[in-house]
Amino acid sequence: MKISSRLFASMGLVFLCLAAGLAGGAFSRNFGESNYTISYADFISVMLTAISLLMTLLAFFIAILAYIGWNSISGKVASDVKSYLSDGFREGQPLHRMLVEYKDKAMFEGILEIDQDFEADAEAEGREDSA
Structure with a gap:
């Protein structure tokens, strides 16, 4: 079955958002001190x-x-x-x-x-x- 280009683009965008969220979460946990308060x-x-x-x-x-x-x-x-x-x-x-x-x-x-x-x-x- 042929996947339309819009569906493929939206799936790619969702994947990029998830990857960015995971990378941001990993960096914020592992780098710097996490005991600061704002x-x-x-x-x-x-x-x-x-x-x-x-x-x-x-x-x-x-x-x-x-x-x-x-x-x-x-x-x-x-x-x-x-x-x-x-x-x-x-x-x-x-x-x-x-x-x-x-x-x-x-x-x-x-x-x-x-x-x-x-x-x-x-x-x-x-x-x-x-x-």
């Missing part, structure tokens, strides 16, 4: 420093990814807009049809349609003028 305030200080360093590294990593992503998205949008505009005004394309429709509507902009009420009013005015 105060609670010092422990909190070390933990807060570690957390702030991790958050700073995470922020830099996210900023780099955001910059790369923004440039990628911006470039993709610019190329898509250029291709859409260059292809869209060719005959039969959507922008060309829209432009033709607006041109046809603009010719008759402001001109009232002649309907029966308008003709009746014109005839009534014509009769009043002749009387």
